[in-house]
Amino acid sequence: MATVSEFVIQRVREWGVSRVFAYPGDGIGEFDGALGKAERDGVGLQYVRPTHEEICSLMATAHAKFTGEVGVCIATSSPGAFHLLNGLYDAQMDNQPVVAIIGQQGLNALGTFTQQESNLERTMADVAVYVQTIVSPEQAQAVVDTAFRTALVRLGPAVIILPHDVQGMKMPKLAPANWVSRSSAVAPSTSIVPPQSEILRAAALINAGNKVTFIVGHGANGATDEVLKAAQACGAGLITTLRAKQVIPSDVPYHSQQLGLLGSLPSVHQMSGCDTLVFLGTNYPYGQFLPASGQARALQVDLKPEQMGLRYPTELNLWGDVKATLAALIPHLDQKTDLSWQNTIAEEMVAWENEMEAQAMVTYKDGVNPRRVYHELNKRLPPRAIVTADVGTTADWYGHHIRLRRGMLGDLSGRLASMLAAMPYAIAAKFAYSDRSVICTIGDGAFQMLGMNELITIKKYLNEWDNPQLIILVLHNDDLSQVSWEMRTEDANPVWPTSQNVESVDYAGWAELLGFTGIRVKTDDEVEAAWDAAFANRGITLIDAYTSKNVPPLPPHISREFAKNTAEALLKGDPDEMNVIRDSAKALVTEGIERVKGKLNIGQDRNDND
Template structure:
């Protein structure tokens, strides 16, 4: 039976293992959308998910790739739709995710003639995508589609197929042997890459020689949990995970000290200050100020992205390969360290840190709910198999400090791009990928106003498809773009500026109820537990509208002199919520213990403020 180019592309996508696409229609992609509808009616098509905005389509495709390991696919019309998808595609690019975007274009004869919605899409996507190509003839369709998927999977990057409107409807047939015609296959090469044995031996020798070994584990180690734990056990190593690698190592591993840096733990910082060997596994941790001093530690890095090897710390050995394969090869060469003191210290320090985090969550503030209490309570109630998404901003601080993912759980966020509003598309994509699992979205009110409120409409549209309908959206409602407000104070020494930072207050619980969902407003600390209990008891959508204080400081574990001085400068210049900032910061500092308070009060010299004032 004769088919056209659009029908062939849909068939080929299915051959690549795709069952679901996230799209938004428009005349530039009209014939392709029409064939999506036709194949859907015939029962052999792709599941088509249409949210409320093209940016959400690309973020959902990225999230699908993150949560499943499959290629995420998004579809949009020409210029405006294509442009809207850029943010989500940059999220895929910067977090190393395979995504294929199919975008419409005006007819071939219109290219370069300045007609409506015609633009140079190849140039537009050249920076974000590892492969961009326009299909100009039916014979080209097969090789372009295959190359896009193969390249996205192998390079862990987005690829873009530009599909002119007239080409979409052209007849297609299997390419015949001919000059200039490529006949391709829908098969990707394996990424289970193991470097030469000499490099494996060099890695083992460095780990075996170390006395204080620390593993820094990122999302690139997904699927290698057992191998990471076995290698760490042999080496007597402490483990730190990046924010995106949080789920790779179960939280009940005592010497897993969670994250590093501004939203990390002090035990992780102490590991970095004291280790003599650093093993970086599938992580592209960018904050060099928290890594060991140059020359302090011997270092090894393993990554599938060769361009990201050896760029964060002076490593002795860089292994281009996937973490699971490399560790499988190196484990037989590792000698068991009988001295467990380094690992035991990490575990003891982490136990103390967990006590401090609970103390922080127990603080009562006069100007709103303690956001830490919300996250600590959420963590206590997470069921097995839960998927937690997190947005950019102070939400990420509380997520890093308080959420502990057990084996079998998932969690993710927009990492290197750190775009706002991603948590809602991520949560919705997770429900489509795992319709039998509970999903929790944690998000700030600023991000929720961007496109999160729209995404609740998408949830309403598709809720009936999910076997487990439990989706909990926890909104940090403080009428403030909180992370930036604190960055203005701590990085630049400027007071928070209400003209840019204030968020118009909205009754989010009431909005949820308008859509037929359960909405719960939480306006004091005593109501947090009951709200969370009600949400987890409800087989449906619950929006928890938590009216939290805007002045709770996202205190880093490593409070520097610069951090304290800039904050003081911002207050001297007349911060509009100065008194509440001072009061809430004092309460937070008091919960950190006497030694760190004494250090914070000592502003002399260049000493870090978390040292003891002897």
């Protein structure tokens, strides 16, 4: 007779899981033993053990994002469980199905203040869409099945708590009995389509518009063809959220990339000019960049009904899967013959891309231009490449310069915006698609958090990948640069070196110590050769790019408050005052020249009312 642990492992396999991200400990020890036995018997799960439990949960979330499958992470009781929280919140806030299996002290110890015993259900209640302790073998099947089913339907993390003594109990064959649920390991369909009456209302709303814009989120993943077909029919412009760069190919001429601080000027102009706004699978959180109330009629399509109609007053909220809903909607869309809206967006995007290239070519005295590093990376991305970005200025440059073509993937920690996620995301992507080239872009502050440790994980598993090419770009500027800029632009405070300085480390040397290729880039002229060498290397490469910390992550629209706060911060004695003034001036001059050349509406993007 199988134990509860052996049953749970088999049930996890029945849910289609083949890989787990885990860290051992005595609270989950019996379960770990069963995993080892299953591996020896040839019926186990691939067990990936990084250097920290937080990495496990971030990897599980990344696996879900890149594959559409349920990500699974495993950890021991209290300390291990607590370390999972950050990655589980990443799953919660980016609507990803993840199941966490965590250990607990024995049943008799609950509530008795014994070592590593804590109220894990209460701890996990805020982050989890479902959390339950298995207190008997008869309960195990229903809890496991409910956890997976709920994670898939409610798009969030579910938590299974497995006490140590229950892990080793014998698992009986379930028979009809009071209080015993006999459940199934069958995923429910999420291909939800709204009623026909709502489809017709949506079509009428869109058909009435002359300047239609789609804001496309990660919830539209897998619906690329449907989004493009709908946009072609109604002459819509396309904006993607940062996490949805992969949904719409960058070569679609009326795709203006992102909106907001790391977006494009054509996206700003879409928002100021559209008369119809369609949200597709997105809870875009930055309402300040959306149209004025009453300017545009709006509708939203999403599987998360509680997140609809939050950012802009929508007339119609369609609870449905984007792909299935668009398939039902497209036959009712009128074919627009006037494509001037799309054509204007396309023309502006040509000018915008010229501006981004010009910004990348600016040289700075105090380090490599980080824009240049991303610009040259983008030119060399191989087919089906996967790019991960961290938060901070790496996300700025990723948004401004990386253009994902059809078949490529890219992602980052979105609404949570957690530092260091780029490394576990990249490694999880490599496990999911070991034949692809993966590029991780990360700042030195995030790399020092736990990212450096994960080079050890890469070394451990490198030989399991069909294509061992993985490139890590570290932006080495010895500063928490995004927060430094936020101190200036948001709070009118000078940079505080005590909090912002990052100790300089030879990151390329650390990679070389582990047997990898390290490349140091200290001038702009070395950028192209560095990328060429990295992509020629069939192995692990770390590019240690000594970049300027004073390159301003200029938004497409600079408000009066942005400029005023920055000026005040500098006047208060910012330690980098002269470099910031010099480098910002260079960037602004380049911006102005390119906008005159491209005939982009400079007056409009400088208007505080945009």
